Amino acid sequence: xxxxxxxxxxxxxxxxxxxxxxxxxxxxxxxxxxxxxxxxxxxxxxxxxxxxxxxxxxxxxxxxxxxxxxxxxxxxxxxxxxxxxxxxxxxxxxxxxxxxxxxxxxxxxxxxxxxxxxxxxxxxxxxxxxxxxxxxxxxxxxxxxxxxxxxxxxxxxxxxxxxxxxxxxxxxxxxxxxxxxxxxxxxxxxxxxxxxxxxxxxxxxxxxxxxxxxxxxxxxxxxxxxxxxxxxxxxxxxxxxxxxxxxxxxxxxxxxxxxxxxxxxxxxxxxxxxxxxxxxxxxxxxxxxxxxxxxxxxxxxxxxxxxxxxxxxxxxxxxxxxxxxxxxxxxxx
Numbered sequence: 001x002x003x004x005x006x007x008x009x010x011x012x013x014x015x016x017x018x019x020x021x022x023x024x025x026x027x028x029x030x031x032x033x034x035x036x037x038x039x040x041x042x043x044x045x046x047x048x049x050x051x052x053x054x055x056x057x058x059x060x061x062x063x064x065x066x067x068x069x070x071x072x073x074x075x076x077x078x079x080x081x082x083x084x085x086x087x088x089x090x091x092x093x094x095x096x097x098x099x100x101x102x103x104x105x106x107x108x109x110x111x112x113x114x115x116x117x118x119x120x121x122x123x124x125x126x127x128x129x130x131x132x133x134x135x136x137x138x139x140x141x142x143x144x145x146x147x148x149x150x151x152x153x154x155x156x157x158x159x160x161x162x163x164x165x166x167x168x169x170x171x172x173x174x175x176x177x178x179x180x181x182x183x184x185x186x187x188x189x190x191x192x193x194x195x196x197x198x199x200x201x202x203x204x205x206x207x208x209x210x211x212x213x214x215x216x217x218x219x220x221x222x223x224x225x226x227x228x229x230x231x232x233x234x235x236x237x238x239x240x241x242x243x244x245x246x247x248x249x250x251x252x253x254x255x256x257x258x259x260x261x262x263x264x265x266x267x268x269x270x271x272x273x274x275x276x277x278x279x280x281x282x283x284x285x286x287x288x289x290x291x292x293x294x295x296x297x298x299x300x301x302x303x304x305x306x307x308x309x310x311x312x313x314x315x316x317x318x319x320x321x322x323x324x325x326x327x328x329x330x331x332x333x
Contacts, residue, residue, distance in 0.1 A: 001235055002028045004073040004115075006058050006106060007080030009033040011186045012120070014041025015224035016077060021048055023228065030071035032056050032063065033080065040185050058102035064109045075231045078106050079120045081158075084189060085151045089281060092150035099154025104161040111169035116241070118231045119162045121177045123216070123246065124152035128284035136214055136252065136288035141177070141244040148282040166242055174234045176227060177289060178247035182305055182314065183220030188323040195259045196318035199266055199273060209279030211256030214286035218249035219303040219310070229299055239297070248291025250301050258305065265311050 003020050007013045008031030020029045026048055033039055034057040046053050054070070056063030058080045068076070081099050082088060088095035103119065110117040127146030129136035147153040165171040186193050195205045226247050233239040253261075256274065263273035291300065303310065 001075065001232060002030075002071065002073045003075050003077060003231060004030045004032065004067055004071040005077045005079060006032045007078075009035065009039035009042040009045045009053065010079060010083075011038070011040060012181055012220055012223055012227075013079045014044055014185050015183070015220045016079065016227055017041075017045050017048060019221075019224050019228050026052075030054065030067065030073065032058065032067040034058070038083070038187050040187055044185075058106050059097060061105050061109065064105055065113075068109055068113050068115060073115055075116050075118060075235050076106065076110050077118045077120065077227055077231055078103065079227075080106075081120070081155065083151065084187070085124075085149050086280060087189070088149055088151035088154070095150045096154045096157065099151070100157035100161065103158030107162045107165040107171055107173070108169070110173075111165045111171040114170075116172035116174075116234050117162065118227060118234060119158060119173060119175045120227060121159050121175050122152060122155050123177050123179045123287045123289045124149070124284070125156040125159065125177060126287070126289070127152075129214075129286040129288040131286060136286040138248070138288045138290035139246070140290045141246055141293055148284050163242070172234065172241040174230050174239055174241070175244040176230055176247050177244065178223055178226075179216035179218050179249045179287065179289060181218055181220045181223045184317045185220070188321055191255065192258070192314060193318045193321055194323045195262055196315050197321040197323045199259075199263055199268060200315060200319050204273055204275040205259050206277035207256055207259065207274050208277050209283060210276050211254060211259060211274065212285070213255050213283065214252055214288070215255065216249035216288055217251045217253060217258070217305040218247060218301045219305070222301040222303055223247060226294065226299055226301070233297070245294050245297075246289035246291050247294065248289045248301065249305075251304050251306055252288060253306060261306050262311055262315060265308065265315060
């Protein structure tokens with residue numbers, strides 16, 4: 001299977017590229033990436049692919065068309081996005097441009113080239129999960145979309161663009177809605193790299209609204225595996241065009257719980273590990289998706305973030321990392 005990955009030098013993208021190369025060889029994988037600050041895997045992907053890593057933006061129709069012409073892929077995995085909620089609050093126009101318009105460009109090019117598309121969306125398009133006591137109610141793929149931030153609104157717009165091209169131009173596609181990913185290679189303006197670096201430097205982690213927000217957590221390697229499997233299924237006809245699939249993590253935990261688990265591995269007491277930060281606008285109290293549909297296809301995430309070995313891996317990965325705390329804190333003010 002030949003694949004073109006947009007955003008393949010980003011956090012999840014670099015794990016997808018590694019997996020595709022292992023499965024199909026380096027000559028079967030191409031990447032289109034704009035090499036923004038979020039391209040943390042640029043060096044790794046360049047080493048793997050050489051000239052098959054192309055510098056370009058999904059907002060440029062010619063760049064996308066050229067990448068398709070060069071790669072001649074059996075499938076496109078569309079991961080390129082402005083994916084940081086805090087940044088989207090400060091730059092909503094940019095977020096919508098990349099996530100909405102950029103996805104329209106990719107979907108149009110794929111339809112014209114008759115190449116199936118896997119669109120990596122997010123669980124955040126559903127908006128906040130209802131709570132039954134302390135337990136969030138999981139969204140199925142049939143739930144309505146109620147995005148709360150410019151980021152999730154842009155991702156929902158991207159979904160609409162893909163679906164519309166399916167109806168109007170015959171685009172073959174699948175949509176995945178994934179939960180919070182963790183692992184190596186994440187940008188230093190995201191929570192877990194910030195938490196790991198600050199705690200190991202003896203500094204407390206500022207938590208929006210106290211960190212009570214519940215999230216599902218999935219290892220980035222498993223997230224990538226799910227995307228690659230969906231791509232293969234779509235190419236082989238094992239999932240129907242138009243299928244949406246939730247990528248549900250095996251662990252539901254609050255932001256505070258995760259940070260305190262990291263602190264406990266370092267022997268830090270709670271009062272030294274966290275500090276309260278004002279909540280950011282549009283903050284959703286809980287995200288939770290039902291992974292039954294994907295389990296019925298034979299796939300399920302199993303790696304638990306809160307296991308000691310995984311917490312220690314994260315701490316090692318971001319020891320001494322350069323983090324960008326300012327955007328994270330400013331978004332709450």
